[in-house]
Amino acid sequence: MVVSQTLKRYARLLVYLKPYRRRLGIVLLLALIGTAVNLAYPYLSKILIDDALLGRRFQLLFTVGFVLFAAMVFSFVVNAASSLLYVSVSARVLLDMRLDLYRHLQRLSLKFYDNTRIGEILSRLNNDLAEAQRVTSDTLLALITNLLVLSGTIALLLLLNWKLFLVGIAFLPVGLKGLLHYRQRVHQQAKTIRERSAAIGSFLVESLLGIRLIKAFHAEDAEAERFRAQNEAFIRALLRFQWLSVIASGVPGLMMAMSTLAVLLYGGSLMIDGTMTLGSLVAFMAYQMRLMPPMQNLVALFMNFQRARASLDRVFAFFDLQPDVREHPHARELDWVRGEIEFDEVTMSYEPGRPVLKKVSFTVPAGTTCALVGPSGGGKSTIADLLLRFYDPSSGVIRVDGHDVREVTLESLRRHICLVDQETFLFSGTIEDNIRYGRPTATFDEIVAAAQAAAIHEFIEALPQGYRTVVGERGVKLSGGQRQRLAIARAVLRDPAILILDEATSALDWQAESSIKEAVARLMRGRTTLIISHRLSLIQDADLIIVLENGEVVQRGRHQQLLREPGAYRRLFIKQAGALEKDAFSPALSPTESLS
Ligand SMILES: Nc1ncnc2c1ncn2[C@@H]1O[C@H](COP(=O)(O)OP(=O)(O)OP(=O)(O)O)[C@@H](O)[C@H]1O
Ligand SMILES: [Mg+2]
Structure with a gap:
């Protein structure tokens, strides 16, 4: 036997x-x-x-x-x-x-x-x-x-x-x-x-x-x-x-x-x-x-x-292991996407019985910007992961342009969505290779244009080997902020319909941030953007702000409106800006002010 x-x-x-x-x-x-x-x-x-x-x-x-x-x-x-x-x-x-x-x-x-x-x-x-x-x-x-x-x-x-x-x-x-x-x-x-x-x-x-x-x-x-x-x-x-x-x-x-x-x-x-x-x-x-x-x-x-x-x-x-996230046998190809995002009563548990998102619903119209804010561990990055179908929700439906994401091919879904992450990952090649990862067919000129848009071109040019500089394993030879700007350049090159910036500028000082703020704004134009950030400067202009606490949407609205309401957003905001006068809580606050 x-x-x-x-x-x-x-x-x-x-x-x-x-x-x-x-x-x-x-x-x-x-x-x-x-x-x-x-x-x-x-x-x-x-x-x-x-x-x-x-x-x-x-x-x-x-x-x-x-x-x-x-x-x-x-x-x-x-x-x-x-x-x-x-x-x-x-x-x-x-x-x-x-x-x-x-x-x-x-x-x-x-x-x-x-x-x-x-x-x-x-x-x-x-x-x-x-x-x-x-x-x-x-x-x-x-x-x-x-x-x-x-x-x-x-x-x-x-x-x-x-x-x-x-x-x-x-x-x-x-x-x-x-x-x-x-x-x-x-x-x-x-x-x-x-x-x-x-x-x-x-x-x-x-x-x-x-x-x-x-x-x-x-x-x-x-x-x-x-x-x-x-x-x-x-x-x-x-x-x-x-x-x-x-x-x-x-x-x-x-x-x-x-x-x-x-x-x-x-x-x-x-x-x-x-x-x-x-x-x-x-x-x-x-x-x-x-x-x-x-x-x-x-x-x-x-x-x-x-x-x-x-x-x-x-x-x-x-x-013998099967992927948890599987493609539908008759999955359709998403050739072209306007970029509307809809979360419909989405509940997510990484471990059974411990939901990190509870019946979350919201809609982001195509071409607009939505900011996700809230305390750490609230489930913001999880929303990004679900949209990319890194995981499937325990219940509820996520739609892109009205299509359930489980019914489109993984490749075409991910082609239209680009995530710039909390932790930027770089491969141990040259700077050029790492930017080109966004679109392998890109020409060198396009790569330079992307680097310019991400406000990193001058830094690269100043390096002895320029775009051919090897970044070291996981990009260790670059600072956190430089890595993030390379990741943004990668996203520029990718040119997706939906962009997710998850703390994408958290490692930048205010000067670096303000220098790429315009680049990020240009990058966001004409596409649906989900911004996950603690930074007021990035959030205040969003068309929709969603406040997540313990996996639940506790508030939604625009900056001005949320500031006026008593609630989590205001609390978060006041806590951080604590030392400042109440009068100073205006959209014109300096870009370094932070919400968490
Ligand atoms: N891969 C995972 N496996 C199990 N639990 C996870 C996993 N990823 C996240 N979690 C849990 O899910 C909850 C939400 O995490 P998430 O990363 O979405 O928070 P966040 O709002 O992005 O926080 P932060 O602002 O700190 O980035 C946390 O309690 C976390 O412990
Ligand atoms: Mg996160």
């Missing part, structure tokens, strides 16, 4: 082998030929002893000697060719699988990434897939050739003397029982190894990403200690695995030694009786010896399969 489960797992690999079946067929053919030649040696030695040596025939001696030599050379060539061909196929198979898994991972929703550690994902893409490749490369080929050698040897042993063969395999059942016992334990241990190795990967990724925090809190030693402990645990698991493997592979060795002794005693007495020739006994013993390596190999291979099965399980577990 366990065997059939294992086979079922490996059967899933067959899909990846299929495109290479012709090359694999050649490999198999070569392996067959190589095996046949290998099996011929002991039989040739029987002819050598019985007919040539004992029969004193010189001519035959030379013929057999030459055939033996030719067979050796031939089998070397055949083996080399088949293993080279096989490795090239298996490397391709690994590439196909890795690419497939990568594509699949990209399709998975953000919920998956919220709940899965990056190190875990890396470990499956790297270690586990490499393990799977090892199986498909050496192991599978070795399995086939060893099985061929084994069955060929058994056939020849039966042919030479079946009674002697039965004596030789008398100890087989005991050996098999021992093998089965250890098999389960080895499998368990393989799983432990994988888990500990993944834990180390996760730890590394996390601690390297958090290097600033670690340094700031002087936690280097504590982190190194944690790293050491994780490695120790891994080594312990590895040693235990090795120990179990050694015992398990020792079992058939012992079994064969006993068999050899039995064959020597029984076969020797047959020869002394005269019922068996010397050549036959020598050949039999030689084949008997040849039983040992393939059996041991098969045990070792079995261990590999066990280990790889744990890896394969982990790889296929990822393949």
